[in-house]
Amino acid sequence: MNDRDYENLRATLRSALPPVADVELSRDLWPRMIERLDRQSARVAWFDWALLALLSVWLVLFPNALPALFYHL
Amino acid sequence: MELLERFADGDPDAFESLFRQFQREVYSWIVRIARDPAAAEDLTVETFWRIYRAQAHFDPARSFGAWARRIATNAAVDYVKSRRKETELPESSAAAPEANPGIRREQRDSIRRAFRALPAQLQLAATLALIEERDYGEIASALGASKETVKSRVFRATRLLREKLKRMGWEP
Numbered sequence: 001m002n003d004r005d006y007e008n009l010r011a012t013l014r015s016a017l018p019p020v021a022d023v024e025l026s027r028d029l030w031p032r033m034i035e036r037l038d039r040q041s042a043r044v045a046w047f048d049w050a051l052l053a054l055l056s057v058w059l060v061l062f063p064n065a066l067p068a069l070f071y072h073l
Numbered sequence: 074m075e076l077l078e079r080f081a082d083g084d085p086d087a088f089e090s091l092f093r094q095f096q097r098e099v100y101s102w103i104v105r106i107a108r109d110p111a112a113a114e115d116l117t118v119e120t121f122w123r124i125y126r127a128q129a130h131f132d133p134a135r136s137f138g139a140w141a142r143r144i145a146t147n148a149a150v151d152y153v154k155s156r157r158k159e160t161e162l163p164e165s166s167a168a169a170p171e172a173n174p175g176i177r178r179e180q181r182d183s184i185r186r187a188f189r190a191l192p193a194q195l196q197l198a199a200t201l202a203l204i205e206e207r208d209y210g211e212i213a214s215a216l217g218a219s220k221e222t223v224k225s226r227v228f229r230a231t232r233l234l235r236e237k238l239k240r241m242g243w244e245p
Contacts, residue, residue: 023104024101
């Protein structure tokens with residue numbers, strides 16, 4: 001492809017997909033960032049869920065262990 | 074302690090200061106790649122979320138702006154890839170000015186389709202270099218690649234695009 005072809009293609013491309021004008025951010029995004037941070041910190045890690053599931057299974061299999069568990073809590 | 078050092082140490086106030094200082098710059102970069110102002114807002118928040126999670130890896134001796142731009146580029150590329158999988162979306166009217174009326178709508182759509190069918194990395198390099206006319210050094214820094222790599226991607230993108238357009242019966 002020579003320079004002329006390249007320039008033609010570039011011009012065609014810019015005609016179909018014009019450059020984005022200087023779009024200014026119209027609002028402060030910090031409140032949304034806070035929401036995102038809060039949402040993420042409230043999420044329970046998979047490991048905690050796994051631990052809870054393991055504990056539940058253990059209590060179903062060995063219900064007599066419940067008093068011992070409460071004692072240690 | 075300097076702001077960047079406090080940020081790297083996990084200080085939330087330092088993160089907020091950097092967010093307020095750089096949110097416009099990050100947004101302005103993303104909107105050029107995503108070409109959708111609403112999506113660019115979401116991606117700006119996503120970028121800072123990634124920055125927040127990676128703050129311990131940040132080297133305060135380096136430029137925060139360049140680091141943020143690289144993370145923003147990755148987030149925007151992820152968006153471009155996911156959009157490709159969905160239904161073809163129309164060009165956002167708020168982001169782009171009126172296209173050249175000299176080109177028929179049908180031809181314009183063909184060019185857009187061909188361009189969006191390019192591999193994401195080639196599309197990204199071509200968007201920034203050919204459409205947005207950004208400096209090769211700036212693009213290379215944002216992509217974490219060398220200038221030669223960017224030039225090569227732009228060359229491959231133009232060659233592929235030309236072939237696609239020819240197949241569509243449209244020779245620029």
